[in-house]
Amino acid sequence: MTANGYMQLGLYLIALIGLAWPLGVYMARVYRDELPGFVRWLKPVENAFYRVCGVKPGDDMPWTRYAFAMIAFNLMGFLVVYALQRFQIWLPLNPEGLANTTADSAFNTAISFATNTNWQGYGGETTMSYLTQMLGLNVQNFLSAATGMAVVVALMRGFTRKEAGGVGNFWVDMVRSTLYILLPLSVILSLALVSQGVVQSFSPYQKAQMVESVSYEQAKTGADGEPVVDAKGQPVMEQVAVAEQTIAVGPAASQIAIKQLGTNGGGFFNVNSAHPLENPTPLANFLEVLAILLIPAALCFTFGRFVGDMRQGGAILAAMTVVFTALLAVAAVAEQSGNPLFDRLGLATEASDLQAGGNMEGKEARFGIANSALWATATTAASNGSVNSMHDSYTPIGGMVPMWLMQLGEVIFGGVGSGLYGMLVFALIGVFVAGLMIGRTPEYLGKKIEAFEVKMAAVAILVPPLAVLVGAALAVSLDAGRAGIFNPGAHGFSEVLYALSSAGNNNGSAFGGLSANTPFYNTLLGFAMLLARYWVMIPVLAIAGALAAKKIVPASAGTLPTHTPLFVVLLIGTVIVVGALTFVPALALGPVVEHLQMISVK
Amino acid sequence: MFKELKPAALLLVLLTVLTGALYPALITGLAQTLFPGEANGSLIRQDGKIVGSALVGQPFSDPKHFWGRPSATGPVPYNAGASSGSNLGPLNPALEEAVKARIDALKAADPTQTAPIPVDLVTASGSGLDPHISPAAARWQAPRIARLRGISEAEVSRLIDGHTEGRQLGLLGEPRVNVLSLNLALDRLAKF
Numbered sequence: 119m120t121a122n123g124y125m126q127l128g129l130y131l132i133a134l135i136g137l138a139w140p141l142g143v144y145m146a147r148v149y150r151d152e153l154p155g156f157v158r159w160l161k162p163v164e165n166a167f168y169r170v171c172g173v174k175p176g177d178d179m180p181w182t183r184y185a186f187a188m189i190a191f192n193l194m195g196f197l198v199v200y201a202l203q204r205f206q207i208w209l210p211l212n213p214e215g216l217a218n219t220t221a222d223s224a225f226n227t228a229i230s231f232a233t234n235t236n237w238q239g240y241g242g243e244t245t246m247s248y249l250t251q252m253l254g255l256n257v258q259n260f261l262s263a264a265t266g267m268a269v270v271v272a273l274m275r276g277f278t279r280k281e282a283g284g285v286g287n288f289w290v291d292m293v294r295s296t297l298y299i300l301l302p303l304s305v306i307l308s309l310a311l312v313s314q315g316v317v318q319s320f321s322p323y324q325k326a327q328m329v330e331s332v333s334y335e336q337a338k339t340g341a342d343g344e345p346v347v348d349a350k351g352q353p354v355m356e357q358v359a360v361a362e363q364t365i366a367v368g369p370a371a372s373q374i375a376i377k378q379l380g381t382n383g384g385g386f387f388n389v390n391s392a393h394p395l396e397n398p399t400p401l402a403n404f405l406e407v408l409a410i411l412l413i414p415a416a417l418c419f420t421f422g423r424f425v426g427d428m429r430q431g432g433a434i435l436a437a438m439t440v441v442f443t444a445l446l447a448v449a450a451v452a453e454q455s456g457n458p459l460f461d462r463l464g465l466a467t468e469a470s471d472l473q474a475g476g477n478m479e480g481k482e483a484r485f486g487i488a489n490s491a492l493w494a495t496a497t498t499a500a501s502n503g504s505v506n507s508m509h510d511s512y513t514p515i516g517g518m519v520p521m522w523l524m525q526l527g528e529v530i531f532g533g534v535g536s537g538l539y540g541m542l543v544f545a546l547i548g549v550f551v552a553g554l555m556i557g558r559t560p561e562y563l564g565k566k567i568e569a570f571e572v573k574m575a576a577v578a579i580l581v582p583p584l585a586v587l588v589g590a591a592l593a594v595s596l597d598a599g600r601a602g603i604f605n606p607g608a609h610g611f612s613e614v615l616y617a618l619s620s621a622g623n624n625n626g627s628a629f630g631g632l633s634a635n636t637p638f639y640n641t642l643l644g645f646a647m648l649l650a651r652y653w654v655m656i657p658v659l660a661i662a663g664a665l666a667a668k669k670i671v672p673a674s675a676g677t678l679p680t681h682t683p684l685f686v687v688l689l690i691g692t693v694i695v696v697g698a699l700t701f702v703p704a705l706a707l708g709p710v711v712e713h714l715q716m717i718s719v720k
Numbered sequence: 721m722f723k724e725l726k727p728a729a730l731l732l733v734l735l736t737v738l739t740g741a742l743y744p745a746l747i748t749g750l751a752q753t754l755f756p757g758e759a760n761g762s763l764i765r766q767d768g769k770i771v772g773s774a775l776v777g778q779p780f781s782d783p784k785h786f787w788g789r790p791s792a793t794g795p796v797p798y799n800a801g802a803s804s805g806s807n808l809g810p811l812n813p814a815l816e817e818a819v820k821a822r823i824d825a826l827k828a829a830d831p832t833q834t835a836p837i838p839v840d841l842v843t844a845s846g847s848g849l850d851p852h853i854s855p856a857a858a859r860w861q862a863p864r865i866a867r868l869r870g871i872s873e874a875e876v877s878r879l880i881d882g883h884t885e886g887r888q889l890g891l892l893g894e895p896r897v898n899v900l901s902l903n904l905a906l907d908r909l910a911k912f
Contacts, residue, residue, distance in 0.1 A: 122887065167734055171726075171730040171734065172726060173727050182721075183721065186721050194729060195732060198736070244801070244802050253736060253741065256743075260739040261735060261739075289731055293735075296735060296739065305746070309747065309751065312750075312758055313755050315758045315775050317761050318748050318752070318759045319761075324763060326763065326773065327769050327770065327771050327772075328771075329771065329903055329904065329907070330778070330780055332779045332781070360796050363772065363776070363778060363800050364799070365763075365773055365800040365801070367760065367761050369747070371751060371759075372743060372747040376739075388802065388803045388804060389847040392805065394773075394777075394849055394851055395761060395775055395776065398762075398775045399893070456839070459815070459819070463816075463819060463820065465819075465823075466839060470856070472855045472895065473839070473894075475839060476839070477810070477843075479806065479808065479815065480805045480806065480843075480845075481843075482850050483850055483853055483854055485894065489892075489894075505846075510807040511805065511808055511844075605807070605812045606812060609810075609811060612809075630805060630807045631808070712811060715811060
């Protein structure tokens, strides 16, 4: 990679931390009802929401009630998205007349968006009406993100409350997350994106007269609609000339802004943020990829504010940033080194000021290698899952980085809310392991970590890998699963493993060659997404409730400080050891084998 | 517990109206007022007709035009109604075949050009709609364009430079050449 490439990556990290700090502090004030002056005019709107819904903002919920409210709310959202897809042909704002989706596809997509996964079994511009995109998918982009933020705020309260019965009010956390955080940021970002060329209109798809026309062959059909066959029974082919280009448009910018900010990732168009009308310029790309990690990083500062010690949030953020930077470097170097095939064929692959070089299959010229690798790493470190290049065409090691980042449990920044609560669960395991080593009762932030918390943490950490590995084993064992594989050899296994890693950690990105819009994959991945979301959220809320009920013990000589570099190393070690031990055997069968094959061809 | 169902339903309705209707309507209104060209697809009009989008590539196979990135959309390349990448893995034999065929086509169009072909000119873009090629890929094609159009290579180079976009803000992204606008400029040149 060129010096410019490293500068772009460096600028990204600086901008991320620089913006996350003030945002995180602001978010802490929002959740503690200490609104700064510039948003206080929204307070009447917030109060009106509570009045209409019959919510008493001071009504403190025990964790069980909080969890029930969360699940009831998510379930209703799921039903709306499902219904919109199944009825879209009879509903307004469908200028292209797109048909209702199948039951299994609608089931998968509704789960996908309600769980903040945003896995796409469908192609946006060929499947979803404007109404479905807006009232279904766009709404869940906000609400699933707000749900994750609500749960992490409940957990933060667990750490700070003393002998309390409740963890907060779910409805209040939802309204505040949406009204004061997600919505204002989305308005700013979507307008910035439109200025760069992201489309935002309700008109039907545009038609352009192309400079050159192209033609393709298709089987001829007779007047009866049946294929015409010749004397030998072969279908007769005919040439179809195409002189017009249909350009899909739609209300995209408003959806793309929240898709990035809410770590959702479901694209308006099929190829997501590789699409030039979804991500038209390098500046748009910079803003979109910044938006992926912005709130997850900011929540670390919010956490620091909540527990009254910014160093605690800083330690978590440091652990995330170290892992992120290391894996970003691996992905960037692997993609810049490229595919030896291209060198064997005598192509020019060296990076310079005139070309990006490297492995350009599946990548866009305006983004080159540095911005594609940055996006791939950020989108899988966070549980975003949008793509600006096709991960399926990455080099084996370049593709292994995003896959492994998902398998780590989406805690390196992770989803909005879900990343931080996942990381805090790892922190509990970390202090527990350290406690065992030094023979003391583990504590974190003045709370004794006891059997119940560790059991819940174990559930939260073990369920997603279970969904991934059992699901992948099932898919490659069954004909229905193998039928979806597109690329031959070890790469085909990687496609399946990637899909389950993505669904089983609520990421949503894909090795896109896999034909996943089938009843088998729609169902399997749907259940994997459900398990990964709620079997982490519910244990986390249980931990929050248990912690809130505890006393706060003052730090003593035997307390392991949790803001030091030593703790950062302990936390990274816990994440890496769990992630590596669980997934190395599976990775060895996919990307590792493929890499060895690739470098052995002479 | 079940008394939570009422706020759940009501809040879902309110937030749906807010984030699913009011918010996109507000952004559409602002976008259509502030950035009407961009919001509608950055369309290029010539003689009253829409001839394309400044952001969406088009298929070019005539040797007198610059060729863009290979596109994997179906049934025709650069189908902007159904974007798609190739999704070919690095070791897929189909990738090798496709790249070889593109190399052969480029060499057949200009047998005198023996410099190594820039990799982006023979690898499919992620979207299938990439409007750009690298400046290296444009320069590689310059001798062919000059010869077939009977203009000097210097003039072609000047055109390429005129249609090269540098890194945004001097830093972001990669330098690139918009193939459609370059070809439209070439065709305009021929008319005079």
